[in-house]
Amino acid sequence: MPRFESIEAxxxxxAGERYLVDEGLATVVFLALRLRKPLLVEGEPGVGKTELxxxxxxxxxxxxxxxxxxxxxxxxxxxxxxDYPRQLLHLRAGGTEPLFxxxxxxxxxxxxxxxxxxxxxxxxxxxxxxxxxxxxxxxFLSDFQVTIPEVGVVRTDEPPAVIITSxxxxxxxxxxxxxxxxxxxxxxxxxxxxxxxxxxxxxxxEPLVRQVCAFVxxxxxxxxxxxxxxxxxxxxxxxxxxxxxDGVDQRTAERTLGALLKTREDLERVRAGGLDDLIAxxxxxxx
Amino acid sequence: xxxxxxxxxxxxxxxGRALRDTGLRTTVDAELGFCRALGELDVRERSQxxxxxxxxxxxxxxxxxxxxxxxDRFWRGLxxxxxxxxxxxxxxxxxxxxxxHGGESLPEFRAEGRSSALLDGRPSRATREIPAAxxxxxxxxxxxxxxxxxxxxxxxxxxxxxxxxxxxPAELAAVRRxxxxxxxxxxxxxxxxxxATRRAGRPDVRRTVQRSLRTDGEALRLARVAPSRKPxxxxxxxxxxGSMERxxxxxxxxxxxVAGSGLKTETFVFATRLTRLTGVLGxxxxxxxxxxxxxxxxxxSGGTRIGHALADFNGSWGRRGFARGAIAIVVSDGWxxxxxxxxxxxLERLRLQCRRLVWINPRPVDAGSQPLxxxxxxxLPYVDDYLAGVDADGMASLGRLLAGMDAGPPARSQRPVGxxx
Numbered sequence: 001m002p003r004f005e006s007i008e009a010x011x012x013x014x015a016g017e018r019y020l021v022d023e024g025l026a027t028v029v030f031l032a033l034r035l036r037k038p039l040l041v042e043g044e045p046g047v048g049k050t051e052l053x054x055x056x057x058x059x060x061x062x063x064x065x066x067x068x069x070x071x072x073x074x075x076x077x078x079x080x081x082x083d084y085p086r087q088l089l090h091l092r093a094g095g096t097e098p099l100f101x102x103x104x105x106x107x108x109x110x111x112x113x114x115x116x117x118x119x120x121x122x123x124x125x126x127x128x129x130x131x132x133x134x135x136x137x138x139x140f141l142s143d144f145q146v147t148i149p150e151v152g153v154v155r156t157d158e159p160p161a162v163i164i165t166s167x168x169x170x171x172x173x174x175x176x177x178x179x180x181x182x183x184x185x186x187x188x189x190x191x192x193x194x195x196x197x198x199x200x201x202x203x204x205x206e207p208l209v210r211q212v213c214a215f216v217x218x219x220x221x222x223x224x225x226x227x228x229x230x231x232x233x234x235x236x237x238x239x240x241x242x243x244x245x246d247g248v249d250q251r252t253a254e255r256t257l258g259a260l261l262k263t264r265e266d267l268e269r270v271r272a273g274g275l276d277d278l279i280a281x282x283x284x285x286x287x
Numbered sequence: 288x289x290x291x292x293x294x295x296x297x298x299x300x301x302x303g304r305a306l307r308d309t310g311l312r313t314t315v316d317a318e319l320g321f322c323r324a325l326g327e328l329d330v331r332e333r334s335q336x337x338x339x340x341x342x343x344x345x346x347x348x349x350x351x352x353x354x355x356x357x358x359d360r361f362w363r364g365l366x367x368x369x370x371x372x373x374x375x376x377x378x379x380x381x382x383x384x385x386x387x388h389g390g391e392s393l394p395e396f397r398a399e400g401r402s403s404a405l406l407d408g409r410p411s412r413a414t415r416e417i418p419a420a421x422x423x424x425x426x427x428x429x430x431x432x433x434x435x436x437x438x439x440x441x442x443x444x445x446x447x448x449x450x451x452x453x454x455x456p457a458e459l460a461a462v463r464r465x466x467x468x469x470x471x472x473x474x475x476x477x478x479x480x481x482x483a484t485r486r487a488g489r490p491d492v493r494r495t496v497q498r499s500l501r502t503d504g505e506a507l508r509l510a511r512v513a514p515s516r517k518p519x520x521x522x523x524x525x526x527x528x529g530s531m532e533r534x535x536x537x538x539x540x541x542x543x544x545v546a547g548s549g550l551k552t553e554t555f556v557f558a559t560r561l562t563r564l565t566g567v568l569g570x571x572x573x574x575x576x577x578x579x580x581x582x583x584x585x586x587x588s589g590g591t592r593i594g595h596a597l598a599d600f601n602g603s604w605g606r607r608g609f610a611r612g613a614i615a616i617v618v619s620d621g622w623x624x625x626x627x628x629x630x631x632x633x634l635e636r637l638r639l640q641c642r643r644l645v646w647i648n649p650r651p652v653d654a655g656s657q658p659l660x661x662x663x664x665x666x667l668p669y670v671d672d673y674l675a676g677v678d679a680d681g682m683a684s685l686g687r688l689l690a691g692m693d694a695g696p697p698a699r700s701q702r703p704v705g706x707x708x
Contacts, residue, residue: 071480
């Protein structure tokens with residue numbers, strides 16, 4: 001379990017990895033580490049849920065183990081499997097070692113996290129896995145142990161820092177939520193978004209970054225189907241920078257808006273609502 | 288003078304109680320977790336305590352506004368019983384799938400329980416505990432507490448003032464029969480989960496080798512796996528507006544059957560706005576479900592805005608994948624007071640997300656016959672299947688329709704539908 005002395009130390013550590021947190025997220029991550037509880041992070045796509053785990057591992061200087069969830073994920077993908085080809089060869093070669101022992105065990109992320117103390121374990125998009133897998137996770141998350149029938153119970157005294165993300169395509173089970181600390185990440189406000197963009201894109205001209213962020217902030221208040229996240233802000237700023245612009249103008253915005261808005265309805269809506277108006281207002285807000 | 292850690296414990300417990308009184312589901316573990324969290328923090332710092340409490344007690348973003356209200360009172364050491372949470376709820380971020388979209392059902396706020404004595408260290412039980420009148424009538428049948436969610440709702444609007452909301456035994460049998468039919472008829476989809484098969488499917492190396500270990504490494508028989516099949520999700524979006532009133536009983540029965548079928552289902556109803564009924568329906572006591580459903584909906588028999596309701600669905604739920612791969616069933620007579628262009632656009636979005644779009648018109652009107660309601664005429668081009676009549680026959684035909692969907696790829700015509708504008 002990575003250790004940070006204080007909330008400030010944690011914020012600075014993450015900032016060192018170019019991940020800026022607000023006070024709320026910093027406090028909650030700090031608590032999750034101290035209390036050795038998994039942290040369930042939810043939020044709109046693109047608010048940096050997955051990045052949090054990466055930054056945390058980098059800041060603490062520990063390995064990140066990532067388990068990407070999908071429908072049908074099972075124990076063999078998440079916890080362990082047996083190395084059957086090696087067992088077979090062993091048998092054919094007349095070996096006498098027990099076949100179902102550590103030697104032939106293939107560790108998947110969850111088991112690996114128990115075997116290697118002090119890692120960060122990211123369980124990404126848990127809402128994509130099915131109920132069966134979620135139920136299986138309960139034992140792991142509450143006791144940091146898994147049971148392998150042939151070997152026995154594997155547990156650890158130094159549990160990993162667990163970060164679980166969900167996009168809320170379905171509601172996670174109450175029993176699982178109970179075992180976690182919960183945090184909902186909002187889209188950042190203007191000042192923070194500018195700070196994030198400047199940290200992430202140090203080469204992009206500042207006026208451009210400010211205006212792009214102000215523009216996106218306004219978009220988030222329109223009733224869009226798919227609200228652009230920080231990831232899209234960065235993409236757009238990068239696109240404009242690559243085209244050699246140091247501000248947003250109507251013509252360029254028209255052509256590059258696809259980096260920001262990913263559905264036809266949203267594009268049409270923003271165009272119909274007056275792109276020039278949005279640009280003018282974002283220019284004011286940025287100044 | 289009590290010891291400081293007792294103060295903290297008492298405070299944590301009273302916050303938990305205050306949240307429960309507000310209708311947020313909290314547990315004793317959450318209180319314990321919060322106590323432990325306070326031990327790691329500077330308890331004089333409001334923001335640290337706030338975030339610790341939020342991380343410990345909160346479970347979903349819809350609860351943030353209500354939580355903030357309670358925490359605010361908690362921190363000020365005032366009586367945390369909530370004066371008007373609902374107003375605060377309404378002010379939450381409009382982009383959230385919150386109650387203003389009729390999204391997540393609101394927590395049921397009860398104002399009778401009181402907790403106080405926050406940071407002064409006295410256990411909260413010692414303080415005034417006033418059981419409000421009617422507190423024990425909250426079983427769904429007594430006079431309703433008209434606060435919060437229920438304020439907008441008058442049961443008299445629906446089915447006559449005295450009508451008992453109970454199923455007749457015959458109706459109940461029909462509900463159960465329909466549920467049974469639906470379960471049997473539900474179309475299947477391929478799951479990503481593999482299962483062992485005897486003949487068909489691709490070789491399963493893992494199990495083949497595993498088996499051969501028993502025979503000294505000779506693979507005598509090839510093990511195979513194939514994707515298993517799961518029932519598709521049923522998504523029902525049902526109109527309960529004024530024009531549908533005479534069908535409401537039958538509709539509720541049908542919704543009940545869908546929810547009780549044991550399939551994965553999502554149920555929404557709308558008149559002027561959308562309400563999610565998933566979780567309200569489908570319990571084991573059908574009578575209670577009926578009451579609960581009636582109580583959860585604010586606008587029974589209101590005007591119809593189908594387009595708006597579908598826009599709400601697409602924006603708050605569809606976007607999160609609730610319709611993906613599902614059989615979407617819209618139940619409405621198509622009498623729409625909204626903009627037909629909006630209806631067309633939102634239907635197209637829904638159609639693009641779901642596997643099949645079924646429209647059930649409870650009025651027995653054929654698709655070809657005139658006059659069809661404007662909304663119905665607008666909707667027809669987007670609909671994969673159109674059924675009319677919601678009586679026993681109509682519902683049986685839904686069962687037959689679903690049963691027929693399994694065969695082969697979707698028989699959805701490739702004709703382009705209008706762009707919807």
